[in-house]
Amino acid sequence: MDTPDKNRITATSLSKFEDSPVFNYINNLSPIEPVKSIHTGHSFNLLSFTSPSSAFASPQFSSFRESRFLPKSNQSPDPLKPEHPLCGNENKPSEGDSEVAQPSVRCAQQLECLMPQNPAREIIPEPLNEPLGLAIELSKTMKYDCSSPVSNKVSRDAMETSKEPEMAGGPSFIQSNEDDLRGTHQFETKINLRKILRVEQSEEVAESDWSSLISDVSDLLNSNPSIVEYNFEEQDQTTVDPGMVSFLSTALHPPHDNSNDLEQTVSTGPSGSCKQSEIREAVTQTGEIGELKDLDQTPDFLSSTLLNKLVVSEPRTEVDDKGEKCAQSSCKQLKIRRRCLVFEKAAGLKKQAENESNCTSIQLQSDHEVACIGKQLVPGKRESGYSSSILPGVGLHLNALAATSNNCKIVKCRTLPSGRQLISMTSSMSSVGSVMEDALQTCPSDGGEEFNHTDPKIKRYKPEPDDESKACKRCNCKRSKCLKLYCECFAAGLYCVEPCSCLDCFNKPIYEDTVMETRRQIESRNPLAFAPKVIRSVDSVTEYGDEINKTPASARHKSGCNCRKSSCLKKYCECFQGGVGCSISCRCEGCKNAFGRKDGGDETEDEGEESEACEKNESDTTLTDNVVKKDEEEYPDLLMIPSDVTRGKRSGSSLSTFGPSPKLSTSIKLRTSNLFHQPKFETHLQVIPEEETPKNLESNYSPTGGGGVHSASPNCMRILPPNNKTGSSQFRYRTRRLTLRQITFPSATPREPQ
DNA sequence: GAGTTTGAAACT
DNA sequence: CAGTTTCAAACTC
Numbered sequence: 001m002d003t004p005d006k007n008r009i010t011a012t013s014l015s016k017f018e019d020s021p022v023f024n025y026i027n028n029l030s031p032i033e034p035v036k037s038i039h040t041g042h043s044f045n046l047l048s049f050t051s052p053s054s055a056f057a058s059p060q061f062s063s064f065r066e067s068r069f070l071p072k073s074n075q076s077p078d079p080l081k082p083e084h085p086l087c088g089n090e091n092k093p094s095e096g097d098s099e100v101a102q103p104s105v106r107c108a109q110q111l112e113c114l115m116p117q118n119p120a121r122e123i124i125p126e127p128l129n130e131p132l133g134l135a136i137e138l139s140k141t142m143k144y145d146c147s148s149p150v151s152n153k154v155s156r157d158a159m160e161t162s163k164e165p166e167m168a169g170g171p172s173f174i175q176s177n178e179d180d181l182r183g184t185h186q187f188e189t190k191i192n193l194r195k196i197l198r199v200e201q202s203e204e205v206a207e208s209d210w211s212s213l214i215s216d217v218s219d220l221l222n223s224n225p226s227i228v229e230y231n232f233e234e235q236d237q238t239t240v241d242p243g244m245v246s247f248l249s250t251a252l253h254p255p256h257d258n259s260n261d262l263e264q265t266v267s268t269g270p271s272g273s274c275k276q277s278e279i280r281e282a283v284t285q286t287g288e289i290g291e292l293k294d295l296d297q298t299p300d301f302l303s304s305t306l307l308n309k310l311v312v313s314e315p316r317t318e319v320d321d322k323g324e325k326c327a328q329s330s331c332k333q334l335k336i337r338r339r340c341l342v343f344e345k346a347a348g349l350k351k352q353a354e355n356e357s358n359c360t361s362i363q364l365q366s367d368h369e370v371a372c373i374g375k376q377l378v379p380g381k382r383e384s385g386y387s388s389s390i391l392p393g394v395g396l397h398l399n400a401l402a403a404t405s406n407n408c409k410i411v412k413c414r415t416l417p418s419g420r421q422l423i424s425m426t427s428s429m430s431s432v433g434s435v436m437e438d439a440l441q442t443c444p445s446d447g448g449e450e451f452n453h454t455d456p457k458i459k460r461y462k463p464e465p466d467d468e469s470k471a472c473k474r475c476n477c478k479r480s481k482c483l484k485l486y487c488e489c490f491a492a493g494l495y496c497v498e499p500c501s502c503l504d505c506f507n508k509p510i511y512e513d514t515v516m517e518t519r520r521q522i523e524s525r526n527p528l529a530f531a532p533k534v535i536r537s538v539d540s541v542t543e544y545g546d547e548i549n550k551t552p553a554s555a556r557h558k559s560g561c562n563c564r565k566s567s568c569l570k571k572y573c574e575c576f577q578g579g580v581g582c583s584i585s586c587r588c589e590g591c592k593n594a595f596g597r598k599d600g601g602d603e604t605e606d607e608g609e610e611s612e613a614c615e616k617n618e619s620d621t622t623l624t625d626n627v628v629k630k631d632e633e634e635y636p637d638l639l640m641i642p643s644d645v646t647r648g649k650r651s652g653s654s655l656s657t658f659g660p661s662p663k664l665s666t667s668i669k670l671r672t673s674n675l676f677h678q679p680k681f682e683t684h685l686q687v688i689p690e691e692e693t694p695k696n697l698e699s700n701y702s703p704t705g706g707g708g709v710h711s712a713s714p715n716c717m718r719i720l721p722p723n724n725k726t727g728s729s730q731f732r733y734r735t736r737r738l739t740l741r742q743i744t745f746p747s748a749t750p751r752e753p754q
Numbered sequence: 755g756a757g758t759t760t761g762a763a764a765c766t
Numbered sequence: 767c768a769g770t771t772t773c774a775a776a777c778t779c
Binding site: 475476477478479480484486487488566570571572577 | 772773774775776777
Binding site for chain 1: 759760761762763
């Protein structure tokens with residue numbers, strides 16, 4: 001900022017670039033230029049050298065990622081708050097570095113941002129025309145060069161705060177900037193701004209025209225090689241740099257902080273006036289956005305092809321269409337999901353460090369989860385290898401997500417085929433829909449305290465009462481601290497959330513280490529402790545096909561029940577609760593399990609027995625089946641996979657597996673709720689392809705001695721789309737494969753029960 | 755909502 | 767491995 005330095009630098013730079021017409025132009029324009037150029041170089045250096053790890057506070061990172069793909073960022077009214085270092089400190093190059101990758105699309109905003117942010121400006125009402133302090137320009141330059149997402153956010157915030165040119169939009173803003181900007185910096189800036197403007201316009205006008213947008217962005221990047229370079233470097237760092245790991249770890253240490261940051265970043269939404277309707281729309285998108293974020297986090301993703309970019313950006317477009325609010329609301333949703341991801345990521349990283357073997361299994365799972373979340377949009381994700389870095393520790397909350405979102409797929413599936421159109425909450429999965437609804441409900445208009453930041457628990461969405469067993473578990477543990485299998489949340493691989501009534505709960509992200517350690521201990525005692533309690537045999541699937549739903553006999557509880565008084569006709573009985581018949585492994589007395597008695601009675605036989613439970617179950621089953629079919633009819637678009645595959649799989653899945661369509665779900669919930677216990681027992685697994693099914697699985701997991709283990713860890717269950725809507729059948733297929741692999745390679749990781 | 759029943763999980 | 771205790775969900779009122 002010092003003039004002397006400037007001069008010095010100027011001389012140097014001039015000597016180097018005298019020939020450059022640009023420099024000449026700059027020189028003519030203003031003396032500041034040289035400094036700027038130098039500064040720019042400096043900034044880049046910093047960027048290149050700065051490791052993302054320490055330099056980037058978790059918040060930045062998160063913000064960066066989010067901002068990149070989240071449309072909301074634009075609209076997020078809320079100031080980024082302290083979390084944005086840039087806002088607070090312009091000088092920090094590291095910030096910019098971390099965010100450099102961000103597309104320059106928001107450059108204009110960034111510029112605006114700079115204006116308000118700059119303390120100098122605050123002091124000086126008219127910063128632009130003033131000599132302004134070099135600091136301002138420098139900061140601008142840096143930001144611009146870096147195109148840091150943070151800056152973007154800041155700009156947004158600033159814009160919102162100042163509300164100056166409300167939508168003055170790019171043009172006005174640009175003009176003002178042009179006046180202010182003089183010199184090389186200005187020159188380049190103009191070019192970039194123009195490009196940016198084009199990009200923005202393209203976004204606004206042609207949301208659907210992603211290709212154009214991308215091209216613009218790419219052009220912009222191309223125009224500014226330095227930026228591109230930087231991006232790559234940063235990406236690389238992010239991907240490979242251990243700093244990331246440390247960063248994540250660090251973030252984890254103060255999980256709250258991290259989560260908070262994330263939320264804040266995301267939650268820039270409208271000043272708390274989040275409307276449910278809007279939110280719902282956003283929610284639908286949330287899945288995608290979340291994916292995007294996830295992807296975004298993935299370093300490889302950035303470097304990946306334009307196609308990926310398109311995919312990523314897609315959600316954003318949708319958001320744009322819906323409007324700021326939508327975007328904002330979605331932001332909240334994203335926020336939540338993101339938080340979860342981050343947490344898991346960190347956890348995964350830790351674990352990775354600890355145990356490679358675990359990593360392997362975990363990766364698979366995580367990939368799977370990611371894929372699920374990300375749905376099919378980014379199939380290549382896995383290959384990208386980012387998963388390796390990110391997913392290793394898929395944590396509990398992913399499970400929760402998966403659990404809550406069987407839906408994700410449904411929504412996504414619909415979305416894709418429909419051409420990016422948002423699919424409303426209609427997600428067929430009751431659980432999904434319920435989850436979404438719950439989330440919405442829980443999200444206060446003001447900003448959703450529940451999702452709030454301070455509470456890491458937010459991971460889980462508040463389930464509807466009926467769905468609660470499915471989507472999210474709620475426990476009431478008072479003495480176990482939610483660190484024992486007594487706790488359903490813990491047993492299901494979920495963190496306890498606000499809806500839980502537990503006391504002294506340690507099953508929270510904050511206590512991740514404790515949770516993980518406890519899980520390990522439990523698994524050491526019983527490797528299957530976290531495995532699905534209900535196992536289905538492949539054979540049964542093959543044999544029974546669609547009939548599986550009607551033939552619980554094909555599925556068995558992993559360890560059998562010990563019922564003495566309930567006659568296996570109540571939910572006290574895990575077999576019954578899991579919707580499976582009792583088997584030889586059961587020690588139950590007076591078994592009357594409607595799904596199949598221990599003595600060999602099949603559910604078929606049992607049906608004849610008309611116990612209340614039995615009837616109930618049957619009705620549920622039938623109902624479910626109907627629901628599934630109905631869903632297909634109603635949402636044909638959801639069925640992306642060939643009927644064969646889909647049906648086979650679907651049929652494979654148990655009753656619980658398929659959630660009722662949104663429409664039906666409501667009416668059905670009451671009746672079905674009893675039967676659909678998926679959360680507790682995974683019954684959907686049957687359809688794993690034989691070839692894929694590891695043989696060891698059978699030996700290891702079939703309590704009945706019958707088939708291989710289809711069930712995956714609780715996590716997997718949740719991940720898998722319960723929907724029969726095979727829209728994601730393909731995906732599901734892949735998921736199953738992963739599950740199997742996981743099973744094949746048992747990991748010490750808590751997540752990997754198998 | 756409080757109290758009871760039940761069976762899994764944990765402990766010995 | 768068996769017996770006992772602890773625990774929290776499921777159930778009842």
